[in-house]
């Protein structure tokens with residue numbers, strides 16, 4: 743499966759996906775990395791891995807529709823079949839999400855539906871939960887509300903700060919996202935028309 747990864751920054755999740763796609767058994771081939779910001783470290787990680795990169799700078803577009811349309815054009819140019827959002831921080835328009843429905847994966851640093859939106863780790867600390875984690879989900883128009891593919895639980899320690907908890911969640915993300923990538927790229931898991939996830943059964 744031809745995969746694109748969308749980033750906005752360092753791309754630590756991108757690195758985990760690159761390593762997963764390199765494995766001989768992987769069903770995924772990352773064919774392009776697209777950033778909405780120039781000069782970010784994730785672009786260097788992609789180039790080091792021999793993956794083509796594109797920058798679609800959202801500041802250069804008058805509307806979200808034009809920005810998303812340019813992203814769509816790059817995805818079509820590379821024959822992309824699956825898109826992973828790895829720390830991509832721009833909300834995608836409904837038109838784009840509809841076109842790519844079932845082919846867009848995002849990772850969120852909490853056990854959705856708890857703690858949607860930005861600073862999910864801080865929300866978990868402030869809520870006093872003893873278990874949080876990360877979620878890989880299909881992207882729906884409503885932010886952080888798409889069907890769940892993979893989750894990994896992470897304990898909250900009494901000594902945790904936002905940074906120590908974020909680091910521990912990030913380690914879980916680096917396992918969960920590659921696992922979800924394989925499940926969807928291999929066709930084991932897919933999104934049904936009714937918006938629910940279905941697992942291919944051998945029986």
Ligand SMILES: Nc1nc2ccc(CNc3ccc(C(=O)NCCCC(=O)O)cc3)cc2c(=O)[nH]1
Nearest residue numbers: 830831832833834848881882883884885886887
């Ligand atoms: N329609 C749709 N698009 C998304 C785009 C990115 C992400 C990644 N997670 C994100 C979740 C939230 C945000 C956010 O609220 N950023 C501040 C506003 C930035 C802006 O103005 O664009 C960004 C990414 C998830 C979604 C999603 O669930 N649905």
